Amino acid sequence: MKKVRLKWVKNRSLDHIIDRDTDTKACCLLLEYIGRHTTASSPIQARNLSQFQKTLGLTIPVLRFLRRFPNLFVESPHPRFPSVNCFSLSDPGSLVLSRLSSTAATSDSHLRLARLLMLCQSRSLPLSALFPLRFDLGLPHDFTSTFPSLHPNLFSISRREHSSDTVMSLMNYPTDLAISYLQRRHLESPSYRDLKKPPSSLGAPLAFPMRFPRGYGSMNTVKTWMDEFHRLPYISPYADPTGIDPESDLMEKRVVAVLHELLSLTIHKKTKRNYIRKLREELVLPHKFTRIFTRYPGIFYFSLKCKTTTVVLREGYERGKLVEPHPLASLRDKVNRVMRTRVLYRDRDLTKLVLDDDDVNDHDDGDDDVENYELDISDGEEEDEEDEED
Structure with missing residues (x-):
């Protein structure tokens, strides 16, 4: 492709x-x-x-x-x-x-945490990787003590062998939660293309919502590229990626699905890149996963604001506000x-x-996306680029 x-x-x-x-x-x-x-x-x-x-x-x-x-x-x-x-x-x-x-105590944060652990290869994460994500996932400050006691069938706290790391693990694998945000949305409100599929094709390719700047969605080069990308089978981020060629286009789409699901789990549909980097091995992401954000700007936005790097899920926002506010x-x-x-x-x-009071006017700027992109088509592998350090 x-x-x-x-x-x-x-x-x-x-x-x-x-x-x-x-x-x-x-x-x-x-x-x-x-x-x-x-x-x-x-x-x-x-x-x-x-x-x-x-x-x-x-x-x-x-x-x-x-x-x-x-x-x-x-x-x-x-x-x-x-x-x-x-x-x-x-x-x-x-x-x-x-x-x-x-x-925070009465929200669905325990389900978000369970889905995050389900994305991980070992079904567990060290607390050092979870604490930075606490605000983004909407977890209470005492989730390490309250969640294992309130939901003993889901969470447990333990220490890793030959290490001083304290980890939170998933006790059981709730299969009813192993449905990605993209799959749930297609089941709840299927598109016209989905309605034409036979009932036996639930595993058929699913299309990621794309929000390109004005004019780019109608460009033939971009349309051809995205049609080829969407024709690839959709692999659930909760599925085992073993057996997929790490250098294949199918693995790249699987990485896009994992990052899409991770950002969908957050309250504000965004998080810092360094927080994702701590999960890279557990999520089976490539070493240079940052290039995915710049390669698919219709799905993600990579921001350098506030002297850090933040990744935003574009479909989560419309005119400066969350589409589905938690x-x-x-x-x-x-x-x-x-x-x-x-x-x-x-x-x-x-x-x-x-x-x-909901009658107070909010003066947030609702400017449309003001941006421009330049096209660069390559048949082979991209040049290696080292990830910037924050």
């Missing part, structure tokens, strides 16, 4: 979403950390928070970030050392935290609204939350 390579360019709308969600993620994680480590007599010191700047993905110091939101974070001198700055949560901040915690994602969007407007309650009544 001829490989049409579309060069990467910026997408202003998706970059704006990543910029906005980075601040929201940092705010939510700081609310959670300060709420768990602060008491009335011992607020947390600012220097203990400054070490999390890189982990939070902030491009400014944590202290400056906290001071931007005095309605959520309260700065005060230390009770014993007045020269030391400390932070605690305000009453509105505590109220927001309780809403986030209750929503309840936790909707709550986080309202938290971002509180961050921007500095308004949490009305009429001096903490029970009348703006978080519960």
